[in-house]
Amino acid sequence: MRRSEFQRAVAGEFGTRAAALVADLSLPSLGGRTATEAMDAGVPPRDVWFALCEEMDVPESHRHGVGRLEPRR
Numbered sequence: 001m002r003r004s005e006f007q008r009a010v011a012g013e014f015g016t017r018a019a020a021l022v023a024d025l026s027l028p029s030l031g032g033r034t035a036t037e038a039m040d041a042g043v044p045p046r047d048v049w050f051a052l053c054e055e056m057d058v059p060e061s062h063r064h065g066v067g068r069l070e071p072r073r
Contacts, residue, residue: 006045010035010052013062027051 001009010018022035029051030038038048053063 001044001046001049003039003045006035006039006049009049013053013058014056021052021056025052025055027055029054 007018010022014021025034026032027035027038027048030043030048033041033043035048035052038051039045050063052058
């Protein structure tokens with residue numbers, strides 16, 4: 001997962017709350033860092049996405065394959 005895919009996935013799942021969650025929510029599984037802090041420290045966006053999903057109780061069915069653009073035709 002690229003950072004742009006992470007951003008699309010967060011926006012798609014959380015809508016208007018996305019920016020606040022990424023900037024403000026402390027994620028215990030990432031050492032108490034926010035999503036932004038974790039990615040800035042080098043944690044892969046995929047790992048941050050799964051940590052955010054876990055913390056926010058996102059259903060498993062919403063966690064995989066999100067954030068990707070449709071292939072060009």
